[in-house]
Amino acid sequence: MDTVIRWLMNDYFLTTVLVWILFGLWFSGSNATERARRQRAVLSAIVAMFLGNLIVKALNLAYYRYRPFAFNEVRLLFYYPSDSSFPSNATCVGFSLATAIWFYSRRAGAVAFVLAFLLGLSRIAGGVHFPSDVLGGAAIGSLSAYLVCRRAGWPDRLWTSLIGLLRRYLLA
Amino acid sequence: LLYFVYTELAVAYVLFAYATALGILQIVGTHEGLEGLTVAEARRARGSGYGLGAVLIVGATAAFFLSQWQRILTPGPAGSELALLYALGAALGVITSLAVATARLRRRRVHGEEQGETVDLGRFAALLYTPGRTDKVLPAVALLPGPGAYERHALHLLASELAQAQVVTLLLDLSAEKYVYPDVLALVPAASTWLSKRSDVDQSRMAIIGYDLGGNLAIRAASSDRQVKAVAALAPVFQEPPVGLDLMSELAYPEAWAYSRDTLRAELRSELNAADYLTRVHPRPLLLLVGARDRLAPWTHPVRSSVRDSERSDEATDSLTVRRVDDAGHLDLIDSAQTRDWVVRWIIGKL
Numbered sequence: 414m415d416t417v418i419r420w421l422m423n424d425y426f427l428t429t430v431l432v433w434i435l436f437g438l439w440f441s442g443s444n445a446t447e448r449a450r451r452q453r454a455v456l457s458a459i460v461a462m463f464l465g466n467l468i469v470k471a472l473n474l475a476y477y478r479y480r481p482f483a484f485n486e487v488r489l490l491f492y493y494p495s496d497s498s499f500p501s502n503a504t505c506v507g508f509s510l511a512t513a514i515w516f517y518s519r520r521a522g523a524v525a526f527v528l529a530f531l532l533g534l535s536r537i538a539g540g541v542h543f544p545s546d547v548l549g550g551a552a553i554g555s556l557s558a559y560l561v562c563r564r565a566g567w568p569d570r571l572w573t574s575l576i577g578l579l580r581r582y583l584l585a
Numbered sequence: 586l587l588y589f590v591y592t593e594l595a596v597a598y599v600l601f602a603y604a605t606a607l608g609i610l611q612i613v614g615t616h617e618g619l620e621g622l623t624v625a626e627a628r629r630a631r632g633s634g635y636g637l638g639a640v641l642i643v644g645a646t647a648a649f650f651l652s653q654w655q656r657i658l659t660p661g662p663a664g665s666e667l668a669l670l671y672a673l674g675a676a677l678g679v680i681t682s683l684a685v686a687t688a689r690l691r692r693r694r695v696h697g698e699e700q701g702e703t704v705d706l707g708r709f710a711a712l713l714y715t716p717g718r719t720d721k722v723l724p725a726v727a728l729l730p731g732p733g734a735y736e737r738h739a740l741h742l743l744a745s746e747l748a749q750a751q752v753v754t755l756l757l758d759l760s761a762e763k764y765v766y767p768d769v770l771a772l773v774p775a776a777s778t779w780l781s782k783r784s785d786v787d788q789s790r791m792a793i794i795g796y797d798l799g800g801n802l803a804i805r806a807a808s809s810d811r812q813v814k815a816v817a818a819l820a821p822v823f824q825e826p827p828v829g830l831d832l833m834s835e836l837a838y839p840e841a842w843a844y845s846r847d848t849l850r851a852e853l854r855s856e857l858n859a860a861d862y863l864t865r866v867h868p869r870p871l872l873l874l875v876g877a878r879d880r881l882a883p884w885t886h887p888v889r890s891s892v893r894d895s896e897r898s899d900e901a902t903d904s905l906t907v908r909r910v911d912d913a914g915h916l917d918l919i920d921s922a923q924t925r926d927w928v929v930r931w932i933i934g935k936l
Contacts, residue, residue, distance in 0.1 A: 423657050424667065425598065426650070432671055433609055433642075440613045440622065445831055466664075492659050506664065580829030583841050 419490050422535035427528050428503065431510050434525055435459070438518065439585075452585055453572045454517030457562045458510045465509040465557035466502065469550070473497045480541060487540040494541055500549030501542045504533035508554030516562040529554075594656045595670060601649035602674025603681075608641030610682045618878065621833030621841055624685045628878070628912070687837035700745060701756060706775045709763070712741075712756045714748035715785070724790035724936040725753040725783075727776040731797025732764035732850055735916045736820075740796055743925050750929050752936075753786050755779070757799075764798070765849065766856035773806035777813065790814060790936040794928070797882070797915070798822055798850065800873075801859035808865035815935035817872040817928060820918045822882040823860045825851065834880040835914045844881070863905075870935040872906045874928065876913035884909070906931070 420426055435455045442448030478499040482489045496502075507529030515522025533547035561568055579585035607624075614622035615634030625633035650657065662670065701712030716723065726747055730737050740756055747754040755776055763769070773793060781788045792815040795803030800818030807816040826832065832841035844850075863871070875884040910924050919925045 419658060420650070424661060424664070425657055426646075428664070428667070429602075429605070429671065432668075433605060436606060436675060437609045437613045440610065440619070440830065441617060443617065445827060445829060448830065494660075502664070581845070583829060583832060583838060583845070585829050 415490055418535050418538045421531050422491060422539040422541070424503070427532045427535075428506060431507060431525055431528055434514065434521055434528075435510065438514070438521055445580075448585070449573075449576050450517055451521075452576050453569065454514050454521075456572045456575065457516070457568055458513035458558070460568060461509040461513040461554070461558035461561040462506055464561060465505040465554045468553050468557065469500055469502050469505050472500060472553075478543075478546070481543055482540050489541070490539040491541050498542055499546045500553055501533060501536055501546040502550065503536060504529065504542075504547045504550030505554040505557075507532045508551040509557045510554075512555040512558035513562055516558065591656050591661070594653055594661055595666075597649055597653050598662075598667065598670050599674040599677075601645050602671040603677045604641050604645030604674075606671075606675035606678030607682055608638040608645065610678060611635070611638030611641065614682070617830075617834075619830060619833045620690060620835055621686050621837045622682055622830070624682060624689070626689070628914075683838045686833075687839060690837040690840070700741070704755065704779070706757075706779055708768075709772055709775055710758045711776065711779075712744070712758055714744040714754040714756065716748050716751045716753070719751070719785065721751070721785070722787045723751055723753050723785055724792070724933065725755070725780045725786040726791070726932060727773065727780065727793045728754060728756040729772065729793060729795035729799030729802050730757065730759065731795075731799045731822075732759070732853065733797060733844075736796040736799075736918075739917075739919045739925075743794070743919060743928065746925055746929050747932070750933060752929075752933065753780065753783065764853060766853050769802060769853070770806065772802065773810055773813070777810060781812065788812065792816065792932050792936055794819065794932065796820060796919075798853055798857070801854060801857040804859040804866060804871070805857045805862050807869065807871075808862040813869065815870045815872075815932060816866055817874065817932055818859070819874045819928070820876060820879060820882055820915050821859055821873060822854050823884075824882065825854075826881060827883075831880045834878070835916050836881070867904050870904050870906065872908065872928070872931055874908050874910065874918065874924075876915055876918045877909045877911050878913060879915040879918070881915040 435458055438451040439455050442451050473496060476499065477497045480494060480498045481487045482493070511522060511525035511529040514525045533551060536542040537544055537547055576585045611623055611625065611634050615627045615631050615638070618627050620627045623634050625637055627634055701714050704711045704713045728740050728744055730740050744754045744756045757772060757776060777791055780786050780791060791812055793803045793807060793813050794817040795801065796819040800821035803816050803818050804821065807813040826845060828845060832845055836844055910918060913921065913924065919928065
């Protein structure tokens with residue numbers, strides 16, 4: 414079980430699988446309209462991830478929370494992270510990508526949510542986060558995606574121009 | 586300026602990214618039928634595409650995690666560094682897939698030996714396919730390729746089969762430079778005049794078959810040339826070509842690049858204006874043969890409305906035949922012997 418948790422919680426596996434979804438979405442779609450919608454999802458997800466990271470960094474500067482293993486008896490399955498426990502950056506990344514994808518593609522979004530959930534859960538089970546850290550990360554990630562995909566008008570306009578440009582080079 | 590705790594880990598991650606990106610491209614490219622993006626044939630060998638993609642993803646994942654397991658559980662590159670490494674690996678994966686697909690598609694399009702007897706039509710050249718020595722007076726067909734080289738091989742096969750079916754067949758052989766409006770309008774009259782002078786040709790049984798923009802030219806020429814008794818337009822182009830990845834449904838990246846920037850082609854399509862001339866072929870039989878998977882010149886609304894106009898006329902109803910070929914695209918529309926046979930039978934039936 415520990416191996417499974419280590420497999421899920423490390424920095425390389427689930428985050429990379431989420432990137433696979435983005436990469437696959439970019440080239441998928443049965444026609445140009447559908448493909449453009451999915452490409453908007455990819456671009457929005459990347460911006461949402463950056464926004465979520467910025468918020469997490471800002472919170473880290475304002476508030477430091479010790480990791481669960483600092484003062485509790487926890488069986489740590491990972492290396493000792495030194496940054497603030499709250500909010501979970503990895504979960505924030507997972508949920509920002511999943512929520513942004515969900516706004517454009519329900520099926521791919523659902524898969525991404527499962528992966529993001531597993532990422533957060535494994536971080537708790539592995540002893541590097543409190544549940545509230547993961548909930549905070551998930552909330553910040555989802556909020557970032559919501560702001561980028563639903564509240565801000567400029568990304569969609571920018572994506573239309575960018576996708577049009579990339580199409581001329583047969584990249585979109 | 587990247588800071589890696591283990592260089593070997595970073596290199597392994599790039600390789601992991603490279604192989605998995607390549608694998609994802611095979612699966613998605615095969616699913617979407619993007620021939621120019623896949624290592625294996627996306628339409629005819631779907632199993633190979635999915636299989637190769639799955640092997641690459643699973644194999645690379647297993648190799649990376651098994652070889653780097655201890656390092657993975659220690660502090661490594663930051664998220665932004667990992668993103669850069671993945672982007673590098675993925676870019677290399679895309680380049681590899683495009684390069685292999687280009688080589689594969691080029692190899693597939695190596696043309697066989699062209700038979701036919703060379704004929705000089707003055708400003709134009711042509712290849713003549715005849716059924717051999719016969720005392721009979723036979724029907725004749727002029728074949729018009731488009732300005733590209735892609736469909737010529739298929740038309741050579743069609744010409745051979747028409748000749749075998751006792752049809753004198755003249756395959757116009759044009760370089761792309763000569764495919765210029767309005768010069769190209771002289772092509773069909775030159776061909777029909779040359780054919781009608783032959784003693785073995787029945788002047789009252791002459792038809793034209795055009796492929797790609799050759800189909801547009803066939804429609805346009807037949808609208809004013811009354812010697813033409815039947816017309817078949819194979820994959821005619823009624824709309825602007827698509828942009829972006831759709832072009833790679835049948836073309837390799839360099840071909841798609843050239844195709845999307847071919848202004849002469851776009852001008853010719855516009856000047857020939859074949860959609861407006863569809864009804865003027867009436868009451869002579871007109872066949873529009875299109876591939877159900879054609880994304881280079883998809884069969885869409887503006888053409889349908891024009892066809893509907895012609896269908897409103899009672900007389901026109903019998904003259905127009907629209908046939909969609911399942912699982913065929915633009916460039917491989919008549920690659921199937923069955924489809925070519927159907928076209929041969931249709932044209933002979935109308936003459």
